Structures are given as C-alpha cells and as structure tokens.
C-alpha cells in the first residue's frame with residue numbers, strides 16, 4: 331500500500347495480478363480522474379497495453395471487468411459515473427466466467443437435475459415439507475432458506491448418522507459428509523444410516539445412498555478423506571454450518587479452530603458411555619471449544635467409544651439435538667445454544683445446562699489471540715507416538731501367539747471389564763480390570779514376564795506404564811488389543 | 827465436482843504466485859466457488875468478483891495465492907470452449923475438467939497468450955503426493971506455464 335499521500339485529484343488504481351506483467355509488474359498506479367470512468371479512460375490512455383483488457387472496441391468498460399471503489403462494488407454505487415475523490419482506491423477485478431461449448435441433450439441426466447429450485451417450491455416439495463410450512467417459524471421463507479443452506483457433517487458415525495438423516499429429511503439443500511471409515515458390524519448398534527448389507531462399504535457412500543433415498547432434493551457431497559490441517563479449509567469453505575460429529579480430540583480441535591478462523595458456526599456434540607454434551611460454538615457470538623477446553627486431556631486419559639462403549643440411543647439423542655441446532659441457525663429462529671453447554675445423562679434421564687463464557691485468554695478467539703492458523707493436531711493431542719523412557723514395550727499379536735505356545739509363556743492379563751471378558755478373551759488369560767491392577771501387584775511381580783491386553787491397546791498401555799512405575803519389570807502389552815488379535819490371529823473369535 | 831453435476835462446478839486454484847511463466851506451476855490447493863450464474867448453469871459458470879477481490883486482498887503479501895480457476899464441463903469435453911477463451915484473462919491458469927455422473931473423466935489446462943490473444947494449452951499432470959481435498963483438490967495439478 332502506498333503510504334505517502336497521493337497528489338490532489340489522484341486515485342490509486344489496483345492492478346490485478348493478471349495484468350501486472352503488462353505494466354512492468356506494478357500493483358498500484360496513481361491515476362487522476364473525477365469519476366470511475368474518467369480514471370479508467372486516463373489509465374488506458376497512459377497504459378495503452380491495458381486497453382483491450384479493460385475497454386470494448388467502442389470504449390465502454392468491458393462487462394468482464396469488475397470495479398471496486400474503496401472495497402465497494404461500483405454496481406452498488408453509481409456504476410461508472412461514481413465520483414472518485416483524491417486518495418480513493420479503485421480496484422480492478424477480473425470477472426471469471428466461461429462455460430461448456432453448447433447445451434447437450436443427455437439421456438443420462440441424473441436426478442440432481444431436479445435439485446432444489448432457488449425460488450418457489452414445486453408441488454412435490456409443498457407436499458414433502460408441508461409440516462414445516464405449517465409452522466409460522468419456518469413457513470415458505472424458512473423452507474427456502476433450508477433448501478439454500480449447506481451443512482458439513484464431519485464424521486458419519488453415531489452423531490453424524492442421525493444428524494445427517496434429519497438434515498436431509500428437513501430439506502437442507504446441500505450436505506457434505508466427511509468420513510474415511512468403512513462400515514463395520516459394530517457400527518450398526520447405533521449408526522442408523524447403515525444396513526447390514528453396507529458392512530465393508532465406505533461410510534460416505536452408504537450414507538449418500540441412504541440420504542438421497544430419503545430426499546432427492548438434497549445434494550450430497552462426499553469426502554472420503556481424513557480431515558487434516560491441509561484440506562480443512564477447502565472442505566469447509568462452501569458450507570454455512572459445520573457439525574462436529576468426530577470421535578477424537580485431534581479432529582475436534584481441528585474442526586473448532588477451522589470454524590473460528592473461517593467464521594463458521596460449529597455445532598458440537600460428544601458422547602461417552604451414557605452421557606452426552608451439546609453446544610453451539612461461534613466465536614463471533616460466544617465462546618469456542620477451546621475457551622471451554624484450552625488443552626486436550628492426556629492421551630489415553632479419556633477412552634474413546636471404541637474403548638469405553640456407548641449406549642446405542644445416546645448418539646441418536648445428541649446427534650438429533652445437533653441437527654435441531656443447525657436448523658435453528660439456518661432459520662435464524664429460537665434461542666440457539668450459543669454460550670450454553672447442555673449435558674445429557676441417559677441413565678438418570680437428566681438434562682443440565684451450564685453457561686459458558688468466552689475465555690479472555692483463549693489463544694484462538696480471545697482479544698490477544700496468538701494462533702491464526704491451523705496446527706499439527708495429532709501432535710497437539712499427544713497422539714503422535716513420542717518415544718518416552720517409560721513407554722511400555724508393545725508386542726504384536728502374531729509374536730504373542732507364538733510366545734504363548736512356547737515353553738516359557740508369559741502371564742497374560744486382560745485389563746478390560748467383566749462384561750467385555752464375557753464376550754471374548756484370549757485363551758489362558760486372567761481377568762484383572764485395569765482399575766484394580768494395583769491390588770494384584772505381588773502376584774504380577776512374581777512372574778517372569780507379563781503381557782497385558784485390552785480391546786484396542788490404549789488401556790493396556792496405560793496399565794502397563796502404571797505397573798512399571800510400581801516396579802514390575804518385563805511388562806509388555808498387546809499392540810492393537812484383542813481387536814488386532816481377532817484380525818491377525820483368530821478371525822473366528824467373536825468381536826464387539 | 828460430482829456434487830454440482832449436472833451443473834457446472836467452478837473454483838479457485840492456489841499456488842506459489844512468484845513463479846514466472848515457462849516454469850512448472852504447482853497447484854497446491856483447489857477450492858470450490860459458488861457458480862453465480864443464475865441461468866444455464868449446466869453450460870455456464872461465473873465466479874463472484876467480490877470473492878476474488880477478497881481472496882486477492884487477503885493473499886496480498888502471501889507467497890501462496892490465487893493463480894487460476896477451474897470449472898467443469900458436465901458431460902462435455904475436457905477442453906476449453908470458445909467462451910472460456912473469449913472471457914479469459916492473462917497470466918492465470920485455467921483448468922477445465924470433463925465430468926459425468928461417475929466423476930472427472932478428462933481435463934485440460936490453459937493459459938492465455940497475451941501476444942496471440944488465444945489460449946495456449948499447458949501440460950498438466952497429477953502428482954501423487956498431492957494434498958487431499960474435495961473432488962478437484964484430491965489431486966494436485968502441475969503444468970509448465972508455456
């Protein structure tokens with residue numbers, strides 16, 4: 331930006347990158363003129379090489395040239411006769427347009443051709459959305475808003491399934507689905523988007539088929555990728571509202587930070603065993619997730635659903651609440667959950683609500699925010715394996731199986747809960763739930779070698795580290811848990 | 827890209843801005859834009875100038891910025907149309923993708939030659955280690971500037 335004051339009657343014209351090579355690389359030129367048209371005419375007179383890009387042969391400003399005077403589109407002002415005052419900044423912006431050669435007549439038109447019309451509703455839509463149209467809070471205008479809205483659902487698991495289902499049924503025009511997982515049998519207990527026949531399919535594909543079946547008005551975009559700091563911006567960009575249906579802290583912090591940086595409402599939901607949380611984060615209106623939890627818990631401190639289990643209907647309730655909040659945000663109705671955290675306890679059947687305040691020290695949305703870009707979230711959440719001195723040694727299933735069949739097998743301890751043990755356990759193992767392992771220290775220390783296992787490897791690693799701190803040596807744990815054992819050693823073993 | 831089908835999809839291409847013509851210009855990110863065209867959206871696209879202005883202003887001193895645009899030709903060829911060429915601006919990379927309801931079938935990249943006033947095709951290949959993103963961004967396009 332030119333810092334010295336321009337001479338009187340002179341405007342600053344910003345040259346687009348596209349044309350800079352024609353003016354010796356200059357980003358800004360000072361040009362005199364009383365109106366926009368005069369400035370452009372003078373510019374072209376001084377720099378004839380710009381003429382064909384800016385003016386028609388007849389001397390009119392080309393329709394492919396858009397002009398912004400002090401950041402305001404001149405089409406909203408007095409167009410080319412808009413007066414220009416000294417020091418005003420006139421930006422030339424290329425209009426980007428084009429198209430296919432000619433209209434094709436294609437028999438293969440997909441049903442997307444019937445995508446939601448921008449104005450008015452079809453007879454079919456009037457019928458489909460009649461229960462919305464009856465509500466004064468929704469009505470025709472609200473339904474149009476829904477049909478024009480774009481919502482990104484991150485994770486199509488327990489939370490994303492019910493949420494996306496209701497959004498699609500409600501006629502949210504575009505729904506993006508981000509998930510790189512495939513459907514597993516253990517998902518079917520709560521993820522109602524999927525059928526038994528979907529096991530093994532990419533989740534986003536199965537979800538798209540199901541959602542398009544519910545409502546062909548809706549455009550489903552699928553992203554069968556892991557959301558990362560690299561792709562987050564391009565994935566989030568087109569959407570109005572983001573649903574956080576993730577199951578891990580790294581992605582949850584990533585979603586929050588991306589939503590703060592690019593100003594998207596973030597409908598947060600999380601579940602653990604019988605308890606759920608819901609809130610609506612929008613740093614422009616209230617706190618963000620980091621205001622609430624500035625730092626993630628240490629890895630393994632909070633087991634995932636895959637480790638700890640979850641009541642099947644719980645994500646149904648929480649995901650549905652997320653859908654309700656998203657619809658309210660789109661409709662601009664009701665009292666959205668900004669600045670409030672809703673806790674739901676399915677065992678007690680209790681809803682409780684907490685007020686959340688913006689954290690003045692929040693690194694992301696506070697007044698002295700220091701973080702202005704996405705970071706390495708797996709590292710932030712301690713998920714990147716950092717070799718520590720007290721890191722217990724892991725053993726893979728195949729090696730363990732050979733060792734168990736040897737003459738000097740290790741003592742095998744199952745650190746899961748009795749309910750899990752009842753479903754499956756390794757032959758020859760003893761059950762000592764992780765929380766009670768200290769009570770059996772002597773017994774364990776008496777053995778030459780001990781191997782701990784759990785479902786996926788998180789709890790056993792943590793328990794092994796504890797045993798080491800108590801002085802039990804030669805403690806190993808089964809890498810990947812009994813799940814890995816099922817995959818690699820005994821596929822016939824029942825799984826959960 | 828498939829999400830918009832059978833309408834045209836369009837968007838921005840980002841890459842290092844300092845690279846001069848004649849050198850491979852890596853595209854590090856493709857970001858979707860709204861097709862502002864209200865009619866004939868299956869054969870026309872238009873990207874908001876206000877949005878381009880905003881992106882340009884944001885990237886002013888950044889090494890990575892807007893270096894081009896992509897759009898799809900639904901059920902059409904992966905080549906520039908007359909209209910694409912007539913409305914093109916110098917310096918930018920234009921990436922044109924042929925899509926059908928199965929996804930991207932073909933593509934071509936062009937830059938406008940100022941001296942000739944016409945599109946010049948540029949080599950375009952997908953580098954395997956490219957960043958992951960939504961449909962067009964899944965791959966990383968590279969091409970020499972000339």
Ligand SMILES: [Zn+2]
Pocket residue numbers: 613617618619620621622689692693694695696
């Ligand atoms: Zn915050």
